[in-house]
Amino acid sequence: MNNKSLVSIDDISTEEMVSILDLAKEFEKDPGQNLLGNKVIATLFFEPSTRTRLSFESAISRLGGKIVGFTDASSSSVTKGESLYDTIRTVNNYSDLIVMRHPIEGSARLASEISDVPIVNAGDGANQHPTQTMLDLYSIRKTQGSLDNLNIFLVGDLKYGRTVHSLLMAMSRWNTTFNFISPEELKMPVEYKLYLDKLGLKYYEHSDFSDIINEADIIYMTRVQKERFSDPMEYEKVKNVYVLRNSMLSNTKENMRVLHPLPRVNEIHTDVDANKKSYYFEQALNGVFTRQAILTRLLGLK
Amino acid sequence: MKETKKQLSVSAIENGTVIDHIPASNLFNVIQILGLDKIDNLITFGTNLESKKLGRKAIIKLAGIYFEDDDINRIALVAPEAKLNIIKDYEVVEKSIVKVPDNIAGIAKCVNPKCITNFEDVKTKFKVVSKKNVALKCHYCEKITDQEHLVIV
Numbered sequence: 236m237n238n239k240s241l242v243s244i245d246d247i248s249t250e251e252m253v254s255i256l257d258l259a260k261e262f263e264k265d266p267g268q269n270l271l272g273n274k275v276i277a278t279l280f281f282e283p284s285t286r287t288r289l290s291f292e293s294a295i296s297r298l299g300g301k302i303v304g305f306t307d308a309s310s311s312s313v314t315k316g317e318s319l320y321d322t323i324r325t326v327n328n329y330s331d332l333i334v335m336r337h338p339i340e341g342s343a344r345l346a347s348e349i350s351d352v353p354i355v356n357a358g359d360g361a362n363q364h365p366t367q368t369m370l371d372l373y374s375i376r377k378t379q380g381s382l383d384n385l386n387i388f389l390v391g392d393l394k395y396g397r398t399v400h401s402l403l404m405a406m407s408r409w410n411t412t413f414n415f416i417s418p419e420e421l422k423m424p425v426e427y428k429l430y431l432d433k434l435g436l437k438y439y440e441h442s443d444f445s446d447i448i449n450e451a452d453i454i455y456m457t458r459v460q461k462e463r464f465s466d467p468m469e470y471e472k473v474k475n476v477y478v479l480r481n482s483m484l485s486n487t488k489e490n491m492r493v494l495h496p497l498p499r500v501n502e503i504h505t506d507v508d509a510n511k512k513s514y515y516f517e518q519a520l521n522g523v524f525t526r527q528a529i530l531t532r533l534l535g536l537k
Numbered sequence: 538m539k540e541t542k543k544q545l546s547v548s549a550i551e552n553g554t555v556i557d558h559i560p561a562s563n564l565f566n567v568i569q570i571l572g573l574d575k576i577d578n579l580i581t582f583g584t585n586l587e588s589k590k591l592g593r594k595a596i597i598k599l600a601g602i603y604f605e606d607d608d609i610n611r612i613a614l615v616a617p618e619a620k621l622n623i624i625k626d627y628e629v630v631e632k633s634i635v636k637v638p639d640n641i642a643g644i645a646k647c648v649n650p651k652c653i654t655n656f657e658d659v660k661t662k663f664k665v666v667s668k669k670n671v672a673l674k675c676h677y678c679e680k681i682t683d684q685e686h687l688v689i690v
Contacts, residue, residue, distance in 0.1 A: 243679065319657050341653035341677025360651050362678055426681070 240347035240354040258528035271300030277330035278304035294526035353533040368401040370522040382409040391457035393423040413438040418473040481506040555622040563615040564595035613637040637668040648686040652678035
């Protein structure tokens with residue numbers, strides 16, 4: 236990994252990715268090892284993200300590590316006008332590794348250049364959230380047995396969705412076929428399609444689920460947010476098109492699983508939850524093991 | 538018929554460098570990038586000269602100044618077709634063209650308003666992902682700044 240930090244999913248080699256997934260599998264078997272017994276981990280959340288923070292703190296706590304930090308910028312010296320440079324230089328002295336979430340894009344890269352201790356990017360604006368991508372990969376590999384030659388459906392907001400972009404970039408290493416399902420206004424940006432063209436990977440674009448859903452190995456759902464639409468009428472027209480219901484899953488493949496980065500609003504109907512093809516809550520649990528693997532690898536403990 | 542005699546619009550120099558074929562609109566960007574406003578050497582320049590290739594071009598003549606490749610290539614972002622003539626004793630002894638470098642540090646501004654380089658006191662860094670129609674990928678926010686949105690800092 237670059238500079239012993241994890242900033243961007245593009246920094247990790249395929250071998251390293253697989254190695255981290257294998258390590259996460261060990262943690263799934265035994266998540267309570269006391270590997271961080273004498274370590275202090277800083278969790279700096281310059282913007283609130285309860286879900287991501289709890290997942291990291293659970294991962295650290297289960298390994299016996301101590302946590303210092305703040306949960307949003309209003310409770311830190313950032314409100315007094317402190318620069319990111321000064322914050323990192325300071326916290327760097329108090330901890331063995333820094334987990335940071337920041338609303339400004341590129342902040343984690345900058346922090347990794349300032350800090351002596353490893354930085355784990357827990358989301359920098361719309362840019363990167365590599366631990367989310369790693370837990371998505373872990374969930375896909377675990378449910379499908381392998382990452383090779385899968386048919387992945389990305390559904391919802393494909394224009395602004397950071398998680399789907401990173402997942403696409405990562406999965407493109409394993410001969411994946413993609414199906415993009417989104418409203419016209421939220422289509423996959425052209426740069427990602429050009430990237431797949433360059434690799435010779437197949438992708439198809441649709442404006443609704445139709446019958447193709449039965450070809451899916453993974454359906455990755457995301458939220459379609461009202462504020463993304465310039466025309467509120469457009470939102471009203473499409474808002475129910477991208478909702479997954481249990482009845483739509485009846486003829487889908489046996490191995491198919493539904494993933495979602497959470498939080499969900501209404502894009503997956505609650506009647507899907509009881510279906511064994513729903514996997515989003517297990518996916519969240521996998522985040523703990525994956526983060527344990529990343530933290531211990533960056534600290535050179537595993 | 539009026540036959541105009543070919544005439545130098547900007548006087549010749551004895552020793553130094555001539556930078557020709559600069560798009561007229563980017564002359565001052567070139568001056569800024571090379572820091573020409575901060576040196577004491579004799580510099581003459583002409584702008585809005587007629588050019589078949591560029592429409593209107595600018596030319597800079599720098600007495601007693603020679604550039605390293607890495608330094609002069611920095612202007613490739615704003616003057617991709619610039620030509621260099623190295624002058625010794627009023628004669629052109631060497632010609633070269635600028636090349637867009639692979640990496641750019643501190644010249645351009647990242648177009649992304651949410652990029653950390655637009656908030657924190659940090660030098661911008663880019664990887665040049667396209668040289669023909671210049672496209673720069675920000676080292677920090679990973680967004681692309683293209684020719685159309687290029688702003689020199």
